[in-house]
Amino acid sequence: MEVISAHNLTKKFGNFTAVNAITFEVQAGEIFGFLGANGAGKTTAMKMLNGLLLPTSGEGRVAGYDVFKESEKIKKSIGYMSQRFSLYEDLTVRENIHFFGGIYGLKRQQVKEKTNLLIKDLELENVENQLVKSLPLGWKQRLAFSIALLHDPRIVFLDEPTGGVDPITRRQFWELIYKAAAAGVTVFVTTHYMDEAEYCNRVSIMVDGKIEALDTPSRLKEKFGVGSMDEVFLKLARG
């Protein structure tokens, strides 16, 4: 079953075509890597799928809703973790979870249960009443990810979730991604770490507003006759 579909989806800013007729589908439960060089149009494409930016032309559906007409419904059905840390630094771990639970419209009892479960899952019992700003970056990022899943969205969008974290924490983060996907959540993720591209079920690579390649990592490597995703990326992005 498709949870994201785009057909010739396009976004123009004046004379500049940021996203040029991209067509692709993402299946439920898939980990989909959305790669591209800086300025290739990834963020613009992602914003259209998130309901944050109205496309210029084409068609797109996310979680069953139309990206032109039903952007508010899309926002309620997805989770989003931005590359800038977006929890409230001056609230505690518990307060942040409560706050976002409220924003997503969860019932009081639900928020309570989910908060306890989340704190236990992330092993944050000892710091639940500490301000978020006092936590190590890796913990913050895991917390931000879990909060993005608080309202049980069908899809979660992750924009460079692992930038700058240490190699062990980066891997722990990917275990959370695997776990979410195994539970049926579709994961749409961007990254500059090419080893992380290998963890995705399928990967698309954008170049100058177009999707130039889309396949499983192993088939992409085979197609380009190279041994790593890094080399696939270099071949495509350097033209």
Add this chain to the structure above:
Amino acid sequence: MQIAIKISNISKSFGKVKALDDVSLEVQPGELFGLIGPDGAGKTTLFRIVATLLLPDTGNAQVLGFDVVKDYAQIRKRIGYMPGRFSLYQDLSVQENLEFFAAIFGTTIEQNYHLVKDIYDQLKPFKNRRAGALSGGMKQKLALSCALIHQPEFLLLDEPTTGVDAVSRKEFWEMLARIKSLGISILVSTPYMDEASRCDRIALIQHGKILSVDTPSGLVKSFEKPLLAVRSADMYKLLHDLREFDKTDTAFPFGEYLHLTTKGRVGEEEVAVFLTKKGHENVEVKPVVATVEDCFMALMQN
């Protein structure tokens, strides 16, 4: 020749946070030296001390033979510093920024153009654009040009490639190799472990402490544990199953494989048999040479 940087037992705290904890390092003249570690490791604090912008609590440091506290003015003339955050004048054009940095160091663009030519040529089509309106990659090239235009003896680059895509990162390291060939010593920090191999020597840093200083190949050779690369059709299950294997020391995802360190030497066959019993298909197990990232993770856990 004068040692480029000599850092001796430097510590620096911010309130309760110990950003640097008894750090000692030496960078040789002409060396491309990498400081590698995650956010919050203390990289920027160390850079700011070396750039004479921050005083250490204890310890001392010399840059090109000058003391970072007493002789700061001498050091500032001789180094080029590119901070992690873009810090050029957003409202000046590309050319105005470069002219400004040349002027405050008492030189002109013409005089030192050979240093920045390769980089600046790529910026020329945009020379009248405001710096604030440049793309990330272009900003980075302009910042590097501005740090180079006074012909520094030593270049300090704090995370120049963070958030930059794989292609632009590769191009940036090619630029650094050219700068090094002009005889300029470079200290560069990065959170990307795969960039370590581009350096002559590297220091791994975590929680304010230096974990290791070595050449990239020396570091990799010092990895002592047996290391296997493992994969199967179901990588998530593989990770869980390998963690239950009684001979497993650590198991981490590593691109298309998992990297497995074991307690004592374990044959590939033995791992494969265990996994096949667990119901894995298409099992592949092979010995593999450690990467800088394997070393970093092993040192983190010590």
